[in-house]
Amino acid sequence: MKLAASLSRLGTESAFQVLARAGELAAQGQDIINLGIGQPDFRTPEHIVQAGIKALQDGAHGYTPANGLPALREAVAADLHRRHGATVSPDNVIVQPGGKPTMFFAVMAFGEPGAEIMYPNPGFPIYESVINYTGATPVPIALSEDQGFAFDAEMVLGQITDRTRLIIINSPANPTGGVTPKEQIDKLVAGLEAHPHVALLSDEIYSQMLYDGREHVSLLNYPSIRDRLIVLDGWSKTYAMTGWRLGFAVWPDKLVEPITRLCVNDHSCVNAATQHAGIAALTGPQDEVRDMVAQFDTRRRYIVKALNDLPGVRCADAGGAFYAFPNIEGTGMDSRTAQDRFLTEAGVATVSGTSFGAMGEGFVRFSYANSLERIEEAIGRIDKLLAG
Structure with a gap:
């Protein structure tokens, strides 16, 4: 078959690849904390x-x-x-x-x-x-x-x-x-x-x-x-x-x-x-929307501070959405290496900054669409990895 050249120019969304890999590791019995995929962790309002x-x-x-x-x-x-x-x-x-x-x-x-x-x-x-x-x-x-x-x-x-x-x-x-x-x-x-x-x-x-x-x-x-x-x-x-x-x-x-x-x-x-x-x-009522955003805000405040406390990491304030985008250059890792090590060695799914363009090198995306308890545990795991 001869395929159209335009099809080869079509990229993808790497967050879904990370989600699939995290799923494979979870199926093998590993405890994976997913801070990769960009979707709210709440149910659709009833x-x-x-x-x-x-x-x-x-x-x-x-x-x-x-x-x-x-x-x-x-x-x-x-x-x-x-x-x-x-x-x-x-x-x-x-x-x-x-x-x-x-x-x-x-x-x-x-x-x-x-x-x-x-x-x-x-x-x-x-x-x-x-x-x-x-x-x-x-x-x-x-x-x-x-x-x-x-x-x-x-x-x-x-x-x-x-x-x-x-x-x-x-x-x-x-x-x-x-x-x-x-x-x-x-x-x-x-x-x-x-x-x-x-x-x-x-x-x-x-x-x-x-x-x-x-x-x-x-x-x-x-x-x-x-x-x-x-x-x-x-x-x-x-x-x-x-x-x-x-x-x-x-x-x-x-x-x-x-x-x-x-x-x-x-x-x-x-x-x-x-x-x-x-x-x-x-x-209909918008109460659950406001509650969800309030919970995201609580998580945001925690994760931005916690990321800034990690060795070799700094994180700009996140003003909206539910993502933090810390700079990890001080860890000595490039973005893809950090993504892979966070997942395979710490059990934390994140997404390499280069998945969002060449100018994302040196950064990793964290989605805080997960419970505060799991986010805290994820940061602890990464802290241990970086300190080791």
């Missing part, structure tokens, strides 16, 4: 689960509109107004099976040989993977530890060329937990006025997971770029619904029809019962 069950019992067994149930898109628009004060038409909301289809479709809409697409590095690995797949040139936006892994607007604007088609930003960020301050977002948006040919994808999937009084700055609140802005969000992180595969994006008018066609060609529509559960999530 009223959401019951809404999905009821939808199945009531006969929600068929196809739905390719862009999502009207009631769900209306609920999304109302939720965005409640959280951000942004006015969004349900007609601009497209519901998809998770957040990755939005990334894939947005990059496919702009990426081709000769085009340039900018993306955060270190950043979610699927950005760079899909850019490469389309044949476009990936242009990294360097995120540095000394700036709390926030992007620098002047640097981003300085990298724009006449070939730049799309800029991807992510705040709060995976893998770093970094949060970009409003003043940098203001500068970026103002600077984009001189580059009307450049579109923007804002990945805001962690928008409800912020700490120490930080407030989310949604790009939806900048009217000057709404005609070229794509905003990604969803249910996976906020409502502990990773396995339900439910996400959405707000698209500018000119992209709604072609992206809906991509949905038809790719997946037809999203699971009907899952969409009813999504309505319940947005319109």
